[in-house]
Amino acid sequence: MSSLLEIQGLHKRFGTTEVLKGVDCAVRQSEVVAIIGSSGSGKTTLLRCINMLEDFQAGRIVLDGEEIGYETRDGVRRRKSEKEIARQRALTGMAFQQFNLFPHLTAAENVMLGLVKLKRMSRDEARTLAMRWLDRVGLAERADHFPGQLSGGQQQRVAIARAIAMQPKLMLFDEVTSALDPELVGEVLQVIKGLAADGMTMMLVTHEMRFAHEVAGRVIFMNGGVIGEEGNPKKMFLAPQTERLAEFLKSSSFN
Amino acid sequence: MFDLQSFLNELWIARWAVLFGLGTTVAISALAIVFGSIVGTLVGLALTYGGRFLRLAVRAYTDFVRGTPVLVLVLASYYVMSTVGINLTPFQAGVLALAVFCSSHVGEIVRGALQAIPKGQMEAAKAIGLTFRQTFLWVLLPQALRQILPTWVNTAAEMVKASTLLSVIGVSELLLRTQEIISRNFLSLEFYFFAGALYFVINFGIELFGKYVERKTAVAGQG
Numbered sequence: 238m239s240s241l242l243e244i245q246g247l248h249k250r251f252g253t254t255e256v257l258k259g260v261d262c263a264v265r266q267s268e269v270v271a272i273i274g275s276s277g278s279g280k281t282t283l284l285r286c287i288n289m290l291e292d293f294q295a296g297r298i299v300l301d302g303e304e305i306g307y308e309t310r311d312g313v314r315r316r317k318s319e320k321e322i323a324r325q326r327a328l329t330g331m332a333f334q335q336f337n338l339f340p341h342l343t344a345a346e347n348v349m350l351g352l353v354k355l356k357r358m359s360r361d362e363a364r365t366l367a368m369r370w371l372d373r374v375g376l377a378e379r380a381d382h383f384p385g386q387l388s389g390g391q392q393q394r395v396a397i398a399r400a401i402a403m404q405p406k407l408m409l410f411d412e413v414t415s416a417l418d419p420e421l422v423g424e425v426l427q428v429i430k431g432l433a434a435d436g437m438t439m440m441l442v443t444h445e446m447r448f449a450h451e452v453a454g455r456v457i458f459m460n461g462g463v464i465g466e467e468g469n470p471k472k473m474f475l476a477p478q479t480e481r482l483a484e485f486l487k488s489s490s491f492n
Numbered sequence: 493m494f495d496l497q498s499f500l501n502e503l504w505i506a507r508w509a510v511l512f513g514l515g516t517t518v519a520i521s522a523l524a525i526v527f528g529s530i531v532g533t534l535v536g537l538a539l540t541y542g543g544r545f546l547r548l549a550v551r552a553y554t555d556f557v558r559g560t561p562v563l564v565l566v567l568a569s570y571y572v573m574s575t576v577g578i579n580l581t582p583f584q585a586g587v588l589a590l591a592v593f594c595s596s597h598v599g600e601i602v603r604g605a606l607q608a609i610p611k612g613q614m615e616a617a618k619a620i621g622l623t624f625r626q627t628f629l630w631v632l633l634p635q636a637l638r639q640i641l642p643t644w645v646n647t648a649a650e651m652v653k654a655s656t657l658l659s660v661i662g663v664s665e666l667l668l669r670t671q672e673i674i675s676r677n678f679l680s681l682e683f684y685f686f687a688g689a690l691y692f693v694i695n696f697g698i699e700l701f702g703k704y705v706e707r708k709t710a711v712a713g714q715g
């Protein structure tokens with residue numbers, strides 16, 4: 238059983254502070270991995286390295302057989318060209334805590350931009366596809382609204398549609414519901430659940446323990462820049478093996 | 493005493509001089525604004541996204557240019573360039589000086605507008621797989637444009653006004669032509685007023701253009 242994503246010995250420093258201190262993990266095709274852990278433990282940084290939004294100093298990230306971001310030739314590790322990195326970034330999709338929709342484009346145009354500029358589709362083709370994805374996240378009738386005219390939950394669903402329309406091999410979700418009012422969280426989680434059911438491979442950082450328990454096949458507990466513990470959700474939540482995880486679970490409300 | 497009949501008479505006699513002067517002023521201003529805006533956009537990009545060395549070099553350029561009176565830039569590009577073997581006509585030297593002046597101002601405007609765009613915009617564009625060039629063209633510039641426009645209109649109007657300084661190196665722009673006309677017919681009040689009105693019309697046109705683009709790029713749901 239080979240992995241879609243394989244991370245070995247990932248080290249990341251900001252200046253002199255080491256934030257990721259050797260992360261190893263693998264994600265199989267269609268697997269849903271939830272990443273939990275206290276604030277500052279390196280969850281966001283881990284996702285950002287996978288998408289090369291952050292450079293990293295050591296280790297390898299291999300996605301579907303391709304080494305991401307760096308290549309080693311004659312024993313020298315080099316960052317790949319910007320163009321190559323841009324191409325590799327399109328292999329993964331990312332949804333952010335703050336949505337980051339493009340405010341000058343409508344919901345449909347947000348989804349279409351990558352399709353037109355990168356997949357070289359005609360505007361008509363891109364529009365058709367964008368409408369299909371917006372329909373998928375329940376927002377077909379809001380296609381021509383600008384982000385400023387949408388609620389937070391709607392914006393986040395558009396952002397998810399924008400990412401999956403590019404048909405990434407792997408979706409990364411970074412606390413996509415933490416900026417939302419409580420009553421808007423459900424609609425976004427529903428969309429993610431649907432994608433999981435469709436077999437989309439995903440890693441999601443979340444504080445929604447119940448949701449992680451429900452949707453994830455595996456849970457990774459980040460602690461101080463390393464993986465503190467990992468396993469299936471039932472085992473992790475009901476019988477934590479480490480003191481740290483037990484403490485963390487106690488402090489986070491299981492709502 | 494203002495004598496409309498004799499003013500119109502003299503204006504008719506001087507019509508070609510006025511038109512050529514006006515044409516020269518418009519041409520110089522337009523060239524300076526276009527080149528200055530293109531270079532200024534690159535300056536703004538370098539100041540915002542450039543590496544440390546590039547930023548420092550470009551910062552030195554803009555600070556130097558902005559700290560220098562335009563008249564000095566004009567004289568320098570006409571007299572100093574020739575000492576290093578580059579012989580420019582007064583017209584070319586004038587366009588160069590104004591374009592340089594314009595680029596430093598536009599550079600600051602563009603830098604300010606780009607830095608005001610939240611970091612998440614660049615990251616979302618990167619995450620989709622857009623290259624820097626695509627991100628700039630389709631994500632950053634359209635957003636920056638709305639902030640750039642009002643100040644850019646001011647800068648463009650400043651260029652038109654600054655073009656009058658080119659009379660000192662002998663460019664036959666509107667002001668110099670007007671002075672020549674007045675030296676013949678002595679209708680100084682009338683012709684200076686008329687020239688002033690023409691400058692106003694040019695700048696009013698720039699402002700209308702700016703308003704038009706602003707309307708075109710307005711986005712619903714944004715204050």
Ligand SMILES: Nc1ncnc2c1ncn2[C@@H]1O[C@H](COP(=O)(O)OP(=O)(O)O)[C@@H](O)[C@H]1O
Pocket residue numbers: 251256274275276277278279280281282283
């Ligand atoms: N751009 C940055 N520069 C410096 N330090 C950073 C930067 N981003 C994150 N960090 C630090 O890295 C650590 C891990 O951050 P992060 O990955 O965001 O944690 P998490 O998502 O688990 O809350 C934190 O201590 C944070 O302060």
Ligand SMILES: [Mg+2]
Pocket residue numbers: 280281282412
């Ligand atoms: Mg985080």
